[in-house]
Amino acid sequence: MNNKEEIVIGYLEQTDDILNIDDELPSYANGLPYFLENEDKFESIKCQQCGNQMKMLLQIYAPLNKKHASFREIYVFLCLNEQCSKNNSSVRVFRMQSQQKPQLLQSKNKEYILSPQNKSFIIDTEIINAKENNNELQVAEELLPTNFDDEDKDVDLKNVKFDNENKIYENYLKSTEEKEDINELDGLEKDQQNNIDGCFLIYQHFLTQYPNHIVRYCFDSQSKPLWFSDKKQPQIESKCPHCKKNKIFEFQINNSILTYFPELYNLEWGALYIYSCPSSCQVGGQILIEETIYAHSDEQEFISPNLKVDPNTKLVSINTNKSNKQKQQIQQQQQQQQQIQQKIDEKDEEDDDW
Amino acid sequence: MAEQEQQQAPAVEQEQAAPVEKKGFGRGGRGQRERREGGAPRQNRGPRRFGGEQEWTPLTKLGRLVKAGKIKSLETIFQFSIPIKEYQIVDHFLKNLKEEPLALGPVQKQTCAGQRTRFKAYVVVGDNHQHIGLGWKSAKEVQGAIKGAVINAKLNLIPVRKGYWGNKIAQPHTVPCKVTGKEGSVRVRLVPAPRGTGIVAAITSKKVLQMAGIQDCYTQSKGSTRTRSNFLKATFHALKETYNFLTPDLWGHTKLESTPFQEHSEYLAALK
Numbered sequence: 060m061n062n063k064e065e066i067v068i069g070y071l072e073q074t075d076d077i078l079n080i081d082d083e084l085p086s087y088a089n090g091l092p093y094f095l096e097n098e099d100k101f102e103s104i105k106c107q108q109c110g111n112q113m114k115m116l117l118q119i120y121a122p123l124n125k126k127h128a129s130f131r132e133i134y135v136f137l138c139l140n141e142q143c144s145k146n147n148s149s150v151r152v153f154r155m156q157s158q159q160k161p162q163l164l165q166s167k168n169k170e171y172i173l174s175p176q177n178k179s180f181i182i183d184t185e186i187i188n189a190k191e192n193n194n195e196l197q198v199a200e201e202l203l204p205t206n207f208d209d210e211d212k213d214v215d216l217k218n219v220k221f222d223n224e225n226k227i228y229e230n231y232l233k234s235t236e237e238k239e240d241i242n243e244l245d246g247l248e249k250d251q252q253n254n255i256d257g258c259f260l261i262y263q264h265f266l267t268q269y270p271n272h273i274v275r276y277c278f279d280s281q282s283k284p285l286w287f288s289d290k291k292q293p294q295i296e297s298k299c300p301h302c303k304k305n306k307i308f309e310f311q312i313n314n315s316i317l318t319y320f321p322e323l324y325n326l327e328w329g330a331l332y333i334y335s336c337p338s339s340c341q342v343g344g345q346i347l348i349e350e351t352i353y354a355h356s357d358e359q360e361f362i363s364p365n366l367k368v369d370p371n372t373k374l375v376s377i378n379t380n381k382s383n384k385q386k387q388q389i390q391q392q393q394q395q396q397q398q399i400q401q402k403i404d405e406k407d408e409e410d411d412d413w
Numbered sequence: 414m415a416e417q418e419q420q421q422a423p424a425v426e427q428e429q430a431a432p433v434e435k436k437g438f439g440r441g442g443r444g445q446r447e448r449r450e451g452g453a454p455r456q457n458r459g460p461r462r463f464g465g466e467q468e469w470t471p472l473t474k475l476g477r478l479v480k481a482g483k484i485k486s487l488e489t490i491f492q493f494s495i496p497i498k499e500y501q502i503v504d505h506f507l508k509n510l511k512e513e514p515l516a517l518g519p520v521q522k523q524t525c526a527g528q529r530t531r532f533k534a535y536v537v538v539g540d541n542h543q544h545i546g547l548g549w550k551s552a553k554e555v556q557g558a559i560k561g562a563v564i565n566a567k568l569n570l571i572p573v574r575k576g577y578w579g580n581k582i583a584q585p586h587t588v589p590c591k592v593t594g595k596e597g598s599v600r601v602r603l604v605p606a607p608r609g610t611g612i613v614a615a616i617t618s619k620k621v622l623q624m625a626g627i628q629d630c631y632t633q634s635k636g637s638t639r640t641r642s643n644f645l646k647a648t649f650h651a652l653k654e655t656y657n658f659l660t661p662d663l664w665g666h667t668k669l670e671s672t673p674f675q676e677h678s679e680y681l682a683a684l685k
Contacts, residue, residue: 202557204550204565214553224556224563231514255568259498263472270470314472325678329472 066187069119069274071180071319083160084132088117088273089320090179092134092171095161101346103168106138107148113138114173116312119182119274128339131156135312135331135352144326146362152333152352156341174320182274199264205257256357258289266315276310280337284308287329288357297351299336301343306334306351327361328354469501474674479505483677487544491572493672500567512538512563515620516641520551534558535645538566539624546570547621547649549642573625574655578605586628590658594651597643598636601651606631617641618648625652
């Protein structure tokens with residue numbers, strides 16, 4: 060498992076020779092995939108909607124501290140067919156692992172190449188301290204017009220330049236026009252902006268802080284992904300078929316990959332979120348193990364086939380096997396939360412009556 | 414015993430050796446690029462600043478089209494009611510946007526540890542011609558509140574329709590018809606006025622109307638206009654109504670046009 064205090068970020072670097080690296084296995088994008096076993100042993104990867112062969116977007120080397128998964132590679136495939144692109148099943152993710160150092164076998168299937176005109180890119184990594192990350196997140200929530208800024212927190216605003224705003228403020232103070240009494244500003248804190256997508260603003264902020272980063276990796280049960288948008292945030296509840304544990308978030312691929320590959324211009328999703336089994340089980344002797352991937356798009360036309368929309372909530376859940384009892388429990392929890400919120404609102408109103 | 418010890422020793426050595434050698438995702442690889450020979454070093458990012466003068470890489474489809482120069486003006490975006498999610502799009506089209514705070518004051522919230530005071534800023538953004546945006550934000554420092562409010566205002570930008578009071582000569586100068594906007598208990602009514610009247614309104618809404626580019630207007634307001642936030646928002650909604658009103662000159666049939674996404678997807682597909 061990854062150290063909880065680190066988040067690893069991946070950038071694309073152009074290179075001629077992919078295998079000349081210090082890692083045991085390569086992490087790279089756009090090219091013939093390097094499988095750990097002979098590709099005749101499994102079927103070539105095809106789109107579930109249209110049946111065409113999918114292209115490999117990237118593969119990354121993600122070893123774990125466990126013996127059976129010390130050489131572990133994750134492959135992300137996608138289908139470029141226009142009709143499929145509005146569907147979540149146009150992307151698929153697979154995992155290959157082995158105990159000893161495997162032989163790297165390059166695929167001979169040229170259909171796997173995403174962008175034949177471009178060269179291949181290596182994925183270069185950078186580590187971010189999670190505390191710094193959290194601090195930047197708080198700064199972003201404080202300064203961007205999101206709706207999340209209700210809690211008390213200590214925000215460190217050292218790195219922020221306020222030159223422009225200082226000028227505006229000084230002009231405002233100096234202006235000789237009549238100003239109405241400032242204390243008449245109503246004490247209401249909560250002013251909801253209904254059409255502003257707060258999550259997107261924070262996402263955009265992080266992408267400008269670490270420009271052009273493609274992959275954001277933090278494989279931990281408590282790690283939270285950086286969501287692309289407020290709408291359609293899922294509750295991923297798919298389970299590993301072997302150990303029956305809930306899959307946890309491993310990494311996400313951001314929209315910025317589109318600047319490198321013009322073939323991806325028409326794609327609808329904003330970011331891809333990959334969830335995998337926490338103990339990286341070897342499921343039933345399969346060579347290629349499929350994991351869950353969620354393509355996040357804020358457009359209503361985008362379909363996820365396993366989606367079940369609960370009419371009581373705005374959250375959308377991706378799950379195949381969910382018993383009725385669990386559903387009832389979740390509904391009860393939501394009702395309790397609503398009741399608590401109502402009580403808080405009532406208390407606020409009481410205070411206003413003074 | 415000796416055999417067991419021997420068997421245990423190599424196993425331990427392997428585990429100890431493993432974390433040192435392995436890199437890649439999951440173990441936190443360092444910039445492997447630096448070790449490779451003949452590779453250009455990655456651009457040094459330097460100390461990270463909020464926002465700053467970094468180049469804008471678009472994240473939405475609309476952003477990509479705007480940056481590529483395929484969309485000629487903001488009116489195309491307004492025509493198809495496409496939501497603007499990136500404020501850099503507005504900056505791209507309107508270079509002479511002015512930002513003006515209209516209300517800056519402290520607001521308080523009761524907590525178990527006393528009162529928590531923050532500053533709330535209402536900022537109006539406009540080009541004095543035909544676009545206006547109103548944004549608000551509360552933050553711990555005044556400057557932070559202004560910054561957030563400016564971004565909010567740019568995302569809330571609307572076009573303003575202007576018309577004539579009487580003879581249709583020279584450029585439009587007033588509201589096309591009587592429009593009203595409401596927020597809370599405040600009702601603001603904008604009435605067309607003859608040329609040269611100027612804006613007949615309270616200071617707060619006068620500023621908003623000036624930045625929207627309206628030269629002459631009569632106003633009537635009702636309700637508790639002392640609540641600045643509601644008064645500003647009511648004026649803003651009234652201006653929004655100008656393009657919602659169906660006037661007789663819009664009665665004619667209009668041709669169905671394809672959205673910018675459809676129009677340019679064919680162009681982009683031709684790239685393949």
